[in-house]
Structures are given as C-alpha cells and as structure tokens.
Amino acid sequence: MPHSELSSNRPPEATMTEMVFPDHTNHLGTLFGGQALAWMDKAAFIAATRHARRVVVTARSDRVDFHTAVPAGALVRLTARVVATGRSSMQVDVEMHAEDPLRGDCTLATRGCFTMVALDGDGRPTAVPPLDVETSQEAREGPARA
Numbered sequence: 001m002p003h004s005e006l007s008s009n010r011p012p013e014a015t016m017t018e019m020v021f022p023d024h025t026n027h028l029g030t031l032f033g034g035q036a037l038a039w040m041d042k043a044a045f046i047a048a049t050r051h052a053r054r055v056v057v058t059a060r061s062d063r064v065d066f067h068t069a070v071p072a073g074a075l076v077r078l079t080a081r082v083v084a085t086g087r088s089s090m091q092v093d094v095e096m097h098a099e100d101p102l103r104g105d106c107t108l109a110t111r112g113c114f115t116m117v118a119l120d121g122d123g124r125p126t127a128v129p130p131l132d133v134e135t136s137q138e139a140r141e142g143p144a145r146a
C-alpha cells in the first residue's frame with residue numbers, strides 16, 4: 001500500500017522552517033505580523049490539502065495571538081494540524097516557534113486557527129474526509145512523539 005498520511009491515521013500535519021530576513025521585518029526590526037500570517041496560512045493550506053487532497057481556500061483566520069516578537073536572523077518553525085472537520089471545512093491550528101540559530105532556544109511566538117474549505121472542480125465547497133475523534137484529540141494535544 002502506498003504511504004499516505006490518511007492511511008496512517010495520524011492527524012494531517014505540515015511543518016515548515018523559514019528564516020527571518022531583513023525584508024520580512026517591520027519598523028522595529030522584528031518579524032512583520034503580515035509576514036507571519038502569510039507563513040501560517042501557507043502551513044494551514046498544506047495541512048488541509050494533505051487531509052482533503054482537494055484544492056482548498058482560506059475562509060477564516062481566527063484569534064491569532066502574537067506572544068513574542070521575533071528578531072531578524074531567527075529561524076521560525078511552523079506546525080499546522082487539522083484538528084476538526086465539518087462537511088467541507090477544516091479547522092487548522094497553527095503554531096509558530098522562533099528559534100535562535102546559535103543558542104537553539106525555542107519559544108512559542110504566534111498561534112492561530114484557520115478555517116480552510118475544500119473546493120470541487122467547479123469551485124464549489126465539497127465534502128472532506130471526517131477526522132475521527134481520537135485523531136482529532138491527538139491533533140489538539142500536539143504531534144505524536146516517536
């Protein structure tokens with residue numbers, strides 16, 4: 001059987017690492033919030049696409065908390081997980097951790113929830129596979145530790 005995230009029964013997830021360059025920063029020299037949102041949206045898009053295996057769009061971004069400022073030169077690690085599904089919609093939790101590349105310190109910088117909707121070939125919302133309760137619980141609690 002070919003490998004598939006769906007067949008493994010693990011919460012659909014996406015992880016990405018980015019580096020904060022000066023052109024990603026604001027007037028304070030820290031990561032511009034709009035850039036953080038763009039990376040978070042991209043991570044949510046990948047996780048939702050892996051779950052639905054459909055074209056997906058962002059319908060909503062909810063309660064994005066910016067906990068700590070991220071300086072230029074930091075690495076950011078984004079983790080997105082599908083935590084719930086409706087008929088055509090998926091709730092995706094996204095966390096962005098900032099890492100000091102020299103010291104290795106890692107802190108939660110930003111967290112948010114995105115609603116992604118799967119579309120059919122005509123651009124209309126279409127059903128997505130349900131996320132079972134156990135998988136949903138695991139997704140909300142965090143990634144499975146090997």
Ligand SMILES: CCCCCCCCCCCCCCCC(=O)SCCNC(=O)CCNC(=O)[C@H](O)C(C)(C)COP(=O)(O)OP(=O)(O)OC[C@H]1O[C@@H](n2cnc3c(N)ncnc32)[C@H](O)[C@@H]1OP(=O)(O)O
Nearest residue numbers: 041042045054055057058059060086087088089115117125
């Ligand atoms: C595979 C190809 C690879 C290509 C490789 C390219 C890579 C590229 C990189 C991409 C990087 C990142 C990409 C990010 C993704 C964008 O950037 S997408 C762009 C921004 N988003 C948009 O333009 C979406 C605009 N909105 C819409 O098209 C429509 O409002 C929607 C979202 C499709 C909903 O349509 P609708 O007719 O209102 O549908 P309706 O039947 O009422 O609702 C459908 C579902 O949506 C939910 N919903 C609708 N509106 C909302 C809302 N505001 N809030 C919450 N839920 C809502 C409903 O509750 C319902 O849920 P279910 O009960 O079915 O679970």
